[in-house]
Amino acid sequence: GESVGLHLPTLSVQEGDNSIINCAYSNSASDYFIWYKQESGKGPQFIIDIRSNMDKRQGQRVTVLLNKTVKHLSLQIAATQPGDSAVYFCAENKGTDKLIFGTGTRLQVFP
Amino acid sequence: DAGITQSPRYKITETGRQVTLMCHQTWSHSYMFWYRQDLGHGLRLIYYSAAADITDKGEVPDGYVVSRSKTENFPLTLESATRSQTSVYFCASSDPFGATSGGTYLDNEQFFGPGTRLTVL
Numbered sequence: 001g002e003s004v005g006l007h008l009p010t011l012s013v014q015e016g017d018n019s020i021i022n023c024a025y026s027n028s029a030s031d032y033f034i035w036y037k038q039e040s041g042k043g044p045q046f047i048i049d050i051r052s053n054m055d056k057r058q059g060q061r062v063t064v065l066l067n068k069t070v071k072h073l074s075l076q077i078a079a080t081q082p083g084d085s086a087v088y089f090c091a092e093n094k095g096t097d098k099l100i101f102g103t104g105t106r107l108q109v110f111p
Numbered sequence: 112d113a114g115i116t117q118s119p120r121y122k123i124t125e126t127g128r129q130v131t132l133m134c135h136q137t138w139s140h141s142y143m144f145w146y147r148q149d150l151g152h153g154l155r156l157i158y159y160s161a162a163a164d165i166t167d168k169g170e171v172p173d174g175y176v177v178s179r180s181k182t183e184n185f186p187l188t189l190e191s192a193t194r195s196q197t198s199v200y201f202c203a204s205s206d207p208f209g210a211t212s213g214g215t216y217l218d219n220e221q222f223f224g225p226g227t228r229l230t231v232l
Contacts (some may be wrong), residue, residue, distance in 0.1 A: 030191055041225075041226075042226070043201050043203070043224050044154070045223070046221065047219075054124075068208075089153060099154075099156065099221070101153040101154040103152065104153055
């Protein structure tokens with residue numbers, strides 16, 4: 001079946017280190033991927049997106065990598081800060097009417 | 112400058128009662144969405160709307176009703192609440208015709224509200 005999942009439910013990193021959050025998807029027809037950040041008690045917030053015709057896209061302190069060969073998506077956060085502590089979701093759009101969200105990875109940043 | 116708001120933020124109700132969750136956005140975005148968020152399932156789409164008076168089912172529409180008489184409002188009604196509908200509900204909106212649009216309503220950012228935590232006893 002179709003699924004978007006995450007390899008690690010919780011990721012703990014030290015402040016200043018780089019974080020890598022991974023996501024696997026199963027539908028090779030997906031053509032658009034998004035990363036969202038959700039802080040406690042708040043709604044998800046868009047971080048960065050990438051289309052299937054790209055391998056990499058960079059934002060401010062964040063980079064998304066897309067490996068279509070192994071159907072893998074990752075979010076890299078440089079110089080992780082305490083404010084980065086949140087749950088991160090990947091989502092895919094297969095070109096249908098729906099975004100399919102993964103179950104989320106919790107990022108914990110320690111001083 | 113409120114953006115997208117939801118009310119109530121918290122609601123406790125009993126099985127069988129009708130409950131309506133409100134969503135209001137001030138951007139005049141054409142698309143609006145309702146999701147539910149449950150542990151282990153992430154966000155699942157309940158219903159969405161492309162414009163006023165146009166709605167369509169998402170992944171988990173059973174037990175829910177929506178309407179969109181005005182662009183800025185998108186209420187979600189549980190006609191007869193069940194315990195399985197205990198969840199956190201998020202409303203979102205997007206503007207596929209905006210400057211940063213990728214061409215379809217899903218090729219661009221969805222802005223989420225703060226959520227409504229609903230408990231059905």
